[in-house]
Amino acid sequence: MASQFQTDDKACRSLEPLLSGYTDNLLSAREVWEVEKHLALCADCSRLAQEMQATVRMLHSAERYDTADGFMAKLHARLDMAEPEPARGAALRSAVQDWLGSLRTSLRSWHAPALTIGLAAAALILFVRITPPAVSVVPPGPSVERAVDLSRQVAFTASNPFDDPVAAKAEVDSSVGTANDGHSDPSGVPTTF
Amino acid sequence: MFAMGNIMHADTVLVQRAQANDRAAFNEIVLRYKSKVYNYIFRMVHSALDAEDLTQETFLRAYLSIRSFQSRASLNTWLFRIATNLCIDYSRKNKKVQAMTTSLSIEGDDENDEVQRDIPDVAFDPQRLLLNKELGTLLNKALSELPEKLRTVVLLYDIEGLPYDEISAVVGCPLGTVKSRLFNARTSLREKLAPYLNSPG
Numbered sequence: 468m469a470s471q472f473q474t475d476d477k478a479c480r481s482l483e484p485l486l487s488g489y490t491d492n493l494l495s496a497r498e499v500w501e502v503e504k505h506l507a508l509c510a511d512c513s514r515l516a517q518e519m520q521a522t523v524r525m526l527h528s529a530e531r532y533d534t535a536d537g538f539m540a541k542l543h544a545r546l547d548m549a550e551p552e553p554a555r556g557a558a559l560r561s562a563v564q565d566w567l568g569s570l571r572t573s574l575r576s577w578h579a580p581a582l583t584i585g586l587a588a589a590a591l592i593l594f595v596r597i598t599p600p601a602v603s604v605v606p607p608g609p610s611v612e613r614a615v616d617l618s619r620q621v622a623f624t625a626s627n628p629f630d631d632p633v634a635a636k637a638e639v640d641s642s643v644g645t646a647n648d649g650h651s652d653p654s655g656v657p658t659t660f
Numbered sequence: 661m662f663a664m665g666n667i668m669h670a671d672t673v674l675v676q677r678a679q680a681n682d683r684a685a686f687n688e689i690v691l692r693y694k695s696k697v698y699n700y701i702f703r704m705v706h707s708a709l710d711a712e713d714l715t716q717e718t719f720l721r722a723y724l725s726i727r728s729f730q731s732r733a734s735l736n737t738w739l740f741r742i743a744t745n746l747c748i749d750y751s752r753k754n755k756k757v758q759a760m761t762t763s764l765s766i767e768g769d770d771e772n773d774e775v776q777r778d779i780p781d782v783a784f785d786p787q788r789l790l791l792n793k794e795l796g797t798l799l800n801k802a803l804s805e806l807p808e809k810l811r812t813v814v815l816l817y818d819i820e821g822l823p824y825d826e827i828s829a830v831v832g833c834p835l836g837t838v839k840s841r842l843f844n845a846r847t848s849l850r851e852k853l854a855p856y857l858n859s860p861g
Binding site: 527530 | 683
């Protein structure tokens with residue numbers, strides 16, 4: 468298998484994105500092997516790798532800054548004036564409770580009777596409008612009953628080896644008419660099997 | 661790993677107590693994270709005064725919405741996300757002022773020029789030289805010149821030590837974007853600091 472990294476510009480460009488991961492030891496064993504094989508042959512990439520490592524070491528050792536004295540006192544003064552927000556669920560619960568409370572209060576006030584009458588009237592109108600019309604259940608029609616009977620007759624006739632079931636079925640179909648489901652032609656022979 | 665587990669557990673307990681209006685628990689959270697948050701914000705905004713204000717604002721916002729915090733996320737990630745959003749807002753508001761300051765400091769800051777001349781070009785160990793304040797100044801300058809998106813990632817990864825997945829949650833980008841931004845940031849820093857990084861052989 469050909470090596471992924473050769474000592475040409477293309478190989479160098481392929482290696483460059485791996486230098487960051489190589490510096491952090493985050494490459495797979497194979498990638499490390501490929502990178503180190505290339506670095507051993509390419510002085511430019513070797514220098515880049517060393518510079519990348521030195522840059523990262525600098526960042527890791529960079530000076531750290533901290534808050535000034537009095538930070539906590541100042542923060543506590545601001546926190547004293549603030550009130551934590553309730554959690555989302557609690558906020559919704561609280562809003563619903565507030566709304567119900569205000570509704571209760573308004574119902575207790577002087578216009579409660581008028582509201583009650585209004586609500587009752589609205590409920591009555593809705594009841595009248597929404598009540599569904601009586602639905603009549605239609606019993607199976609005579610044509611359906613007849614079709615069932617004739618099917619039984621066909622089955623009986625078919626069980627008799629001396630009768631012609633096809634002729635019998637044609638006779639039944641022509642007499643039922645309404646039982647024809649479109650699979651039979653006028654001669655009564657099924658067009659589909 | 662065990663220590664990290666303990667820290668996480670303690671964070672969860674502190675958050676639960678803070679959510680139940682325990683100010684002492686919230687105080688403990690602030691004491692634990694204020695240095696990290698301040699250090700990050702300071703390097704994002706380059707102003708001690710503004711960094712102090714934004715750090716205060718970060719913890720104030722955390723306090724106000726602590727009850728909405730869900731413990732499946734890391735407290736560290738949550739605080740850095742608040743801080744990052746504040747830094748972005750700050751940057752938008754101060755973009756013009758900041759651009760003017762940067763151009764002035766690059767073109768006419770004699771002190772910076774002197775710092776660059778003073779850096780020795782002989783062999784050196786960067787870690788040892790970091791004790792030298794001047795090299796620290798160079799690093800800060802290189803960091804401040806990075807685009808904000810690259811700076812955020814390199815600060816969170818290389819300075820604050822957040823893993824890729826936490827950075828991805830803080831900045832709201834896929835993992836691959838975080839990795840490529842980190843690579844670009846490091847490459848840019850390496851190019852700027854290269855004259856001072858070359859070792860002999």
